[in-house]
Amino acid sequence: MQTNFELKRHNTMKIFEVMRGRESVSRKELATLTGLSWGSVSSISAELLQKGIVIAEKEASAGGRPAERLTLSPTQFLQLGIDINSVGLSFVVVNLQGKVVQSETLPMENSDKDDLLKVLYTQTEKMLLQNSSIIGINLSMQGKINRKTGVSLRTNFFKGWKNVPLVELFEKKFSLPTKLYHDPDCLLYYHMQNDPRLTGKNDGFVVRLDDGIGMARLLNGKLYETGDETSFELGHTIAVQDGRACACGKHGCLETYASLRGMREIYQEKSGQNAVAFLDAFKHGDMLAHEILQGATKRLGVAIANLFTLSAPEFILLDGGLFAQFPAIFQEIETSTRENLTDDCNLLFASYKREAPAIGACLITIEKTTEEILFDL
Template sequence: MKYQGINLENVKLSNRSSILLLLNNSGAMSRKDIAETVGLTAASVTLICSELMEEGLIVELGEANEEKRAGRKKILVDINPGYRSVLCIAIESDVTYIAVTDMKGKVLCNTSLPTDKEIDPEEFFKNITDECQKLFWKNGIVKEKVLGAAVTIPGSVDRKNGVSLNSYNIWTESIPVASYIKKELGIPVVVENNLKAYAQTEIYFGLGRTVNNLFVLKWGPGVGASIIIDGKIYQGSNKMAAEIGHMIAIKDGRDCNCKRKGCLETYVSTKAIKQELKSVFGKNVDSVFNSELFDNPKASDIIDDKIDMLARNIRNVITMLDPKNVVLIGYMFEISGCVERFIKAYKQYDPLVSDDFFVRSTLSESIDHTEGLAVFLNEVLLTQN
């Protein structure tokens, strides 16, 4: 076989990514410590750091605080949060969140608007870009300093072409999302499935920085998941891995937007739950569906039934994947008492599970505004996919 040689440019990008990822995960470090950690020569690290500093991606922070010792003091470098900003657009079935973040996930400004499923998709995305322009103007965001936009949306996505193929509860046809956004804003656009975006955020800013094998479970308004193996998101051959909301929970059950019957989501989504609660509480269902949900015995019985169904199906998934932890995220897990009831229900099917197996995401409060940043970093700056 003919020897093809080494692509030096790819090696350089890989080394650059390794350094940026290390700084992202560990914070400020000296060049010497970076070299020892990533396994590069001090000269190589110094060269790459110099290039990154020239670009503005990293900055020097001054001398490290350490005990007195002979020789040159260590100078710390870190990712420059003010290098550029990233526009994050998270489209959920009921609300669309818009935020501008710095390079470390700090939200600089944000807004939201209802996800209008009744109007033409192109008109809806025009409404989104109008809101983005207003957000830039009100907060002094210079568009030339915006690195790009990341759009996250439920359902299957063609990342290469920036197309939402089927968002189920929003639109069933293919939508050229990236084209709509780029046409109005003139910046690079990355489009990703929202669950994979959650997982990517967990990898870069959450538990995934220290744990390589995770299962990320989101509950509310739908139910979905992502699988992280060896620090990377498992996609599947058709990019549809971990669509647990479309596991068949009931044979010949309710019709689902995915054209199948009996999918888990048709029973445990917030929409499905509210429909059952409505049969008991009528028009007052929204007043019941809050932090005091479990204080009402009738409502509690309905929710506990859904929790049991979800826990049973998750147990089957965990049997196959064997992750280190399950990360819980989403509106339903924010309801007081819901996490505890879910874990209790799960233990009925696996009494040997450890108490620390399920972990509430530390990113819950900000993830709707910041998930796009992780997607954009993964696509453009860090892994150079």
């Protein structure tokens, strides 16, 4: 049997969930939508108002007593999200409604560990000063992490970056609870809450195609949580046996052929030009650059088709900076994927939003800590 407290907790969560999906709601609508009694709705909403989690606004009415509309506070209990990625740094402040209050991106100018940490600290400090209602910091990190200890174990993209205790460092410096998430997991959360094509979906994958290739899985309607230190490594599946050397220690990994960095490196090796010239060369119709992209497209098609064949997911959603740099590539990846499948597949493409992983990191924390906020746990 549920105790009174458990019952109240359950009802409060019901009310919070209904409010999270709506701009604003009256008490009467809340009662209808939650199936709770008028008395329960009144007493719980009074408590939420008192804690500042909810605010009330008078509704304009022609006569009689104006009804109040309730909204989750847009300015209190904010979360700061930071995506640390070799393609750039992204900082967002997200409110309880899951909306972005402030957003800033910084280029990755220096990937040396100490310099990078300095940039992260300075920008974090600046945003905390501008938003005094931030209650937590959420880091979205590429590479290998330990979810339990909050340590970024390694990434092949930053110099000297090994076993960096990000959570400990941030908590010590800013005295705010800090969480560390793997970036594809954050991207999955972002899309599950923002992409109507994924509504009601239970099984699928989100693949991030940037300098690296990351992947997260939705299983039975929830983010599939792998072990503390493991994750889905589509980028390190073998695309070419005994192929190009990968920073992970193996040879022939997909990432060395089909990630942005992999393609830049192939271009540098074959043309003798600087790696950063790859994109420009492509835009100017350079044959070699086009061949490299075509090779990447073919290999991505095979990898994604294999993923469909292995797991029969309801969808695979592709996202990342690859599409910002080569907008036409999705069509080609889709064609290549279908060439390697006999059945139909639901391959989706997200319009690229640089700050999506940082927002997703906040959304994970909002979902996981709602009860703590609501009940001062």
